[in-house]
Amino acid sequence: MKKIIRKFKNLIHHIGNFFDKILITPVTKLILKISDLFKDNSHNFERFIGRKSTLIVISLLLAFGVFFLIDRESNVMIDQYAEILYDQPVSAIYNEELYVVEGLPKTVDITLVGQKRHIFLAKQAPSKGVSVDLTGLKPGNHRVTLKYSQRLKSLDYKLDPATVTITIYEKVSQTKSLTVDVLHKDNLDSKLYIKDIELDRSEVIVKGAAYKLKKVATVRALADVDNFVNPKAGTMNLENVPLVAYDTNGKIVDVEIVPKSVNAKVTITSPSKEVPIKIVPKGSLAFGKAISSITPSTSSVTVYGEESAIEKIENLEVEVDVKGLAQDKEFNITLKRPNGITELSEKTINVKVGVDNAITREFKNIKIVTENLNSKYKVQASSEADSVVTVVVEGSEEAIKNLDESTIKAYVDLKNYGVGEHEVPVKVSGDDVTLNYTSKTKRVRVVIREN
Numbered sequence: 001m002k003k004i005i006r007k008f009k010n011l012i013h014h015i016g017n018f019f020d021k022i023l024i025t026p027v028t029k030l031i032l033k034i035s036d037l038f039k040d041n042s043h044n045f046e047r048f049i050g051r052k053s054t055l056i057v058i059s060l061l062l063a064f065g066v067f068f069l070i071d072r073e074s075n076v077m078i079d080q081y082a083e084i085l086y087d088q089p090v091s092a093i094y095n096e097e098l099y100v101v102e103g104l105p106k107t108v109d110i111t112l113v114g115q116k117r118h119i120f121l122a123k124q125a126p127s128k129g130v131s132v133d134l135t136g137l138k139p140g141n142h143r144v145t146l147k148y149s150q151r152l153k154s155l156d157y158k159l160d161p162a163t164v165t166i167t168i169y170e171k172v173s174q175t176k177s178l179t180v181d182v183l184h185k186d187n188l189d190s191k192l193y194i195k196d197i198e199l200d201r202s203e204v205i206v207k208g209a210a211y212k213l214k215k216v217a218t219v220r221a222l223a224d225v226d227n228f229v230n231p232k233a234g235t236m237n238l239e240n241v242p243l244v245a246y247d248t249n250g251k252i253v254d255v256e257i258v259p260k261s262v263n264a265k266v267t268i269t270s271p272s273k274e275v276p277i278k279i280v281p282k283g284s285l286a287f288g289k290a291i292s293s294i295t296p297s298t299s300s301v302t303v304y305g306e307e308s309a310i311e312k313i314e315n316l317e318v319e320v321d322v323k324g325l326a327q328d329k330e331f332n333i334t335l336k337r338p339n340g341i342t343e344l345s346e347k348t349i350n351v352k353v354g355v356d357n358a359i360t361r362e363f364k365n366i367k368i369v370t371e372n373l374n375s376k377y378k379v380q381a382s383s384e385a386d387s388v389v390t391v392v393v394e395g396s397e398e399a400i401k402n403l404d405e406s407t408i409k410a411y412v413d414l415k416n417y418g419v420g421e422h423e424v425p426v427k428v429s430g431d432d433v434t435l436n437y438t439s440k441t442k443r444v445r446v447v448i449r450e451n
Contacts (some may be wrong), residue, residue, distance in 0.1 A: 309340020
């Protein structure tokens, strides 16, 4: 409450001073001067001043004068506006070939204060913007003031920030090898493959403060698939590929790169290969049941992708879960792409699995072969009995009836085995995936010697 009373007293005091300065004092002086002029004829002057009409005219003149003064001051006070110009660019004047400046903001906000029409004109009139002159400053830390060039002097302005602390470094340069990265690679047609990107230069120059150049681990050209025009198999030219410097953590390092961009020749291929589909049943059928037939809706599929991956593929394995199956069933299988394969000509296939009663049959004297033996060793069975096994085959009557005994393979895997006598497990496989193969002899003894 005391603060409010104090402010009210101050307001009354300022109003009194205003009228004393603008009205009372000047009028009093004027009357005194007029009195001096008429001092020899003061009686007549007093009669003139005392007339009613004279007093009315003087009062009107004084009223008009006071009104004009107050109106002018109020217009000046009332017609004041402020507008903020956001994100105004800052330019610096210095030798960019010799120095690097850090800490200088790229943009500032400018608050313009004045009459509305002046602010409007200021926004329309061209301006040199915000600048700072760093000419003559040496490497080190400096506190500098930003300046705004505005032709209209009737406005006040304020910069945010108005002063900043900058650091000036000597500019150094290094030569860096150039590599290439492909952006948005997944946006390329899945049947196409970028085989090679050849840049028009292998090295670039990076410039900046010495401490920043030490951070630069690699400079990469960023070839963006989204900038490819109508990509297809063949070669195409890509211009103005931007360059970016990265540190060891993959973060961008703010340095100058000369040149800023390069041109590239992109080689696009569409490697493909048709491979057969191999159905592989997984799981055991219901007791006493066996697979009598497996019929896929298509026997082959075309694969697209990297050349090295395509060369390794001999067939496309498709797993079918037949666990507990007791009757015929048709499966809808979504094909999975192997590593390095980007596209398949078929996304899904249907597989019909026929089920029949299971029978078994024994195949005797199946010779055991060895796999994965180190080339510096040789191996032989410990005895005649360890060289052959009896294989029990379970499946449908039709499948076993047509089984070729030569397609049954019994083997021992000798990977990681060295010189000596070893007891190893026997494994059995066959070409017909609808059959189950089991060796009656689970383990055999072999002797490994050096060549």
